[in-house]
Amino acid sequence: MNVIPRQLRIFLALAESLNFSRTAEQFFVTQPSLSKAVKDLEAELGVTLFERSTRxxxxxxxxxxxTSLARRVVGEYDSGLQRLQSLADLESNHVAIAAIPSLANAVLPGVCAKLESRFAGTRFTIHDGTNASTIQRLINYQVDFALASAAPSHPELEYEEVMRDRFALLAPAAWKKLVRPTMRMEELVDLPLISGTDASTAKEYVSAAFLQRGVVFRPKLSFDQVATATGFVRQEVGIAIQPYLGVMPLLDLQGMRLCQIEDGPIRSVGIVRRKGSSLSPIIEQALEEVRAAARQLVRQLPAWIHPPVASA
Incomplete structure (x- = not known):
């Protein structure tokens, strides 16, 4: 059956007025057009709805x-449209982002605060996880865009680098003789390093940097969470090697010291989005706020955070 709401509205209006001329004016159509709409509905339903005569x-x-059933159908349709519009209004101010933890911590709080001040009723869904899970959420249409640390190879996604951060050593404050303020990669080979797990792009960067020097990276410990690694550093079990943005929230902790790796790896950080996707104004603004946050970090922390290659 192919009956549209407009046909039912015409039927109900004509059932009330019993006047083709008046009903045609109500719907801004000619009487022949109205008559055809009624006949089409009768043909679709397989019953005669009106008896017509010259008088x-x-x-x-x-x-x-x-008539009563038609009123109920139209009423439920209108109610459904209202609910759909209410949901659309909510979705128009809904921002869903997936990000690796270091970016979720260093970038997104400020971005969300700016959006809330500009768009009334803004709602956020933030997923923090591994680089792979972050990208997968974007592929699955669970988020509007992602913040990741490596360009994805997926053909439907595009990557925009917004900044790069250097890797650092988070060491126990007491280990001043073992870990100097500035180190080189070859000096790290025999240190009790604590890294991310194999699911972490941070470990991939470190492993590649060691491999370029003919060394297979074998960390003493590996953890998913930087906070866990920090606990082991505080107890002088090892030294965490992580991107600066990953350890930045921990720099105020007592008993810790940050050391540079002079020739260490530099991690790419960027926005991942679907190619050719049409974004709402609030999502476009969210992307601009991410870019602005990255530029601010570059200005504030030039020793650790570098501009993207394209604008360097």
């Missing part, structure tokens, strides 16, 4: 019985 129009018994 009068009246409902058939079938038409009488169908």
């Amino acid at each position: 009068s129009v009246r409902l058939t018994p079938a038409g009488e019985r169908m």
